[in-house]
Amino acid sequence: MISVKNLSHSYNNDGILAINNISFDVAKGETFGFLGPSGSGKSTTQGILTGLLKQQTGKVSVAGYDTMKVQNERFNKIGVSFEQSNVYSKLTARENLKFYAKLFDVPTRDPDELIRLVGLEGKEKVRAGEFSKGMKHRLTFARSMINNPELWFLDEPTTGLDPTIAATIKDIIRERTASGTTCFLTTHNMYIADELCDRVAFIIDGEIVLIDTPKKLKLQYGQKLAEIEYFKDGKLITETLKTIDNADKSRIADIIKNYDVQTMHTKEATLEEIFIQVTGRGLA
Numbered sequence: 217m218i219s220v221k222n223l224s225h226s227y228n229n230d231g232i233l234a235i236n237n238i239s240f241d242v243a244k245g246e247t248f249g250f251l252g253p254s255g256s257g258k259s260t261t262q263g264i265l266t267g268l269l270k271q272q273t274g275k276v277s278v279a280g281y282d283t284m285k286v287q288n289e290r291f292n293k294i295g296v297s298f299e300q301s302n303v304y305s306k307l308t309a310r311e312n313l314k315f316y317a318k319l320f321d322v323p324t325r326d327p328d329e330l331i332r333l334v335g336l337e338g339k340e341k342v343r344a345g346e347f348s349k350g351m352k353h354r355l356t357f358a359r360s361m362i363n364n365p366e367l368w369f370l371d372e373p374t375t376g377l378d379p380t381i382a383a384t385i386k387d388i389i390r391e392r393t394a395s396g397t398t399c400f401l402t403t404h405n406m407y408i409a410d411e412l413c414d415r416v417a418f419i420i421d422g423e424i425v426l427i428d429t430p431k432k433l434k435l436q437y438g439q440k441l442a443e444i445e446y447f448k449d450g451k452l453i454t455e456t457l458k459t460i461d462n463a464d465k466s467r468i469a470d471i472i473k474n475y476d477v478q479t480m481h482t483k484e485a486t487l488e489e490i491f492i493q494v495t496g497r498g499l500a
């Protein structure tokens with residue numbers, strides 16, 4: 217569904233690369249996540265794939281179309297929900313969706329149904345300009361589904377939303393991807409990546425450092441951690457140690473010998489811990 221080969225991008229043609237020679241493929245029906253800290257090149261990549269940014273190098277195909285060529289019919293197949301929501305302030309929620317629906321040459325969904333789906337029922341006739349940031353975000357998200365896209369681009373889909381609404385958005389994503397929609401999502405939130413993605417790419421400083429399934433990553437990196445809780449001077453201390461590291465192994469033995477151990481178990485690493493192990497940097 218997406219094929220990217222040797223893609224780079226420099227915003228000001230000054231040799232500074234926002235993305236540097238990245239390659240990856242996304243299969244039909246797959247939910248593929250770009251996980252990386254702020255500024256790592258996630259939105260830039262999505263911008264090129266969705267045609268918002270002009271492609272400079274490399275070979276990219278999206279939904280069967282070569283992105284170097286302008287082929288507007290490809291927009292019928294894709295849905296885009298980006299962080300900077302650009303809904304029309306002067307139009308109501310319903311008018312926004314109706315207006316957008318007209319841009320497509322394919323059957324579109326009922327605006328009111330989508331408004332309900334994202335929890336904005338009752339706001340159909342309210343101008344988007346009066347919406348909070350989170351409500352605009354939800355309207356943009358609803359809009360991204362109006363043409364029943366085969367391929368769905370989501371940039372930080374739950375960032376800035378309150379937890380209940382974030383859960384609703386995640387459910388909608390799960391439901392659509394389970395019914396066959398291909399999804400390319402970017403996030404700096406490891407929980408989203410872990411919960412929703414079939415595969416994740418770790419991206420840092422414009423480069424992809426690895427691509428794998430969350431499950432394989434956790435098997436590879438996860439079983440090698442032990443978390444120990446023990447009392448020291450009346451205080452409960454928690455230490456996470458690597459069971460394959462010699463210094464950590466003696467530290468574990470040392471704790472068992474000298475302290476009152478309360479709990480000790482091997483621990484599944486979170487994607488964030490794995491990210492730090494692999495890249496030496498955090499996701500913040």
Ligand SMILES: Nc1ncnc2c1ncn2[C@@H]1O[C@H](COP(=O)(O)OP(=O)(O)O)[C@@H](O)[C@H]1O
Binds near residue numbers: 227253256
């Ligand atoms: N419009 C722009 N002009 C110049 N530099 C930009 C622009 N947008 C992003 N960048 C730079 O490109 C790099 C990647 O940014 P971005 O793709 O937005 O990262 P992310 O989405 O991972 O936070 C950053 O160093 C950022 O400062």
Ligand SMILES: [Mg+2]
Binds near residue numbers: 260371
């Ligand atoms: Mg971004």
